Amino acid sequence: MPALVEVGRAKVNLTLKVVGRRVDGFHDLESVVAFADCADRITLEPGGGLALTMAGPLADACGDTSDNLVLKAARLLGERVANLEVGHFTLEKVLPVAAGIGGGSADAAAALRLLARLNELSLDDSRIMEVALQTGADVPVCVASRACDMTGVGEGLLPLDLPAMPCVLVNPRVPVATKDVFNALGLRHGELLIGATDIVMQRPSWPDSGCAIDEWIEALANGTNDLEAPAARVEPVISNVLSALRTTRGARLVRMSGSGATCFAIFATDADAAAAGEKLRADHPGWWVHAGTLS
Structure with missing residues (x-):
């Protein structure tokens, strides 16, 4: 084969609200998630035992x-699917690591899609999503890789x-550990971050199908990323990235993604995003910059 x-x-987390910390230590979130047109590439050569080879410009940053x-x-899926066919994965790594853009989660989700194809499993198979969630909190949304609340x-x-x-993503090439950011947020087990009058959590209302980008930007601007402030305390360079994005011409919305350090700006036109990307690369040659599209 x-x-x-x-x-x-x-x-990319366009918004990220921390509802609170559960008694088991995990955090309940509400987040509008979109996906960018930059990606890692993963190949599966069927047959033989399970193996992984790293390649690409950022392979060395991935660790062991x-x-x-x-x-x-793959191992978790093998525990649930009898005689699961596997093979040799090759991961071409181009996305920054520990960057708040779910690179590792996206890779795991891509691996699950590959294994589903190889073993003729539907992505709706409950075992796929069970494994996705057990692998990591961002993996389920990355399985379909489409915008979600x-x-x-x-x-x-x-x-x-x-x-x-149209967007620009910027990472200062400084890894940020998610656990450090949540520790800086400082919620105790069982503590809610929402107000006392918000005991019943309700899903927010987002623009209807077919709404223009202006309506979405207005709606998203009313949200926040609750991890932005604690992440900037952990890595102050995040504030510098946000400031640099805010000074670009045509930036309509600037925010941090996930637990950082990647930040983004949304623009009205592709030309504005491309120009902003060029300026940021020139001004900050050590930063990772991608100008493209979120959807």
Whole structure:
């Protein structure tokens, strides 16, 4: 059988509200998630034992291959699917690591899609989504890689009809550990971050299907990323990235994604996004910059 290929698109949290910390230590979130047109590439050569080879410009940043989420997802699926066919994965890594854009989660989700194709499993198979959630909170939303309103610890996924949004993503090439950011947020087990009058959590209302980008930007601007402030305390360079994005011409919305350090700006036109990307690369040659589209 020829090699199978998938891509792991970067995930961007357009909003991220921390509802609270559960008694088991996990955090309940509500987040509008979109996906960018930049991605890692993962190939599966069927046959033989399970293996993973790293390649690409950022392969060295991924650490020990044995800890990679691609292998974790494959092993977990093998525990649930008898005689699961596997093979040799090759991961071409181009997305920054520990960057708040779900690179590792997107890779694991791509691996699950490859294994589903190889074993003729539907992506709706409950075992696929069970493994996705056990692999990591961002993996379920990355399986379909389409815009969603994500709730809970990543298990609640409501598809959204998001228009294509010109954007620039910037990462200062400083890894940020998610656990450090949540520690800086400082919620105790069982503590709610929402107000006392918001005991019943309700899913927010987002623009209807077919709404223009202006309506989405207005709605998203009313949201926040509750992890932005604690992440900036952990890595102050995040504030510099946000400031640089805000000074670009035509930036309509600027925010951090996930737990950082990647930040984004949304623009009205592709030309504005491209020009902003060029300026940021020139001004900050050490930063990772991608100008493209969110959808």
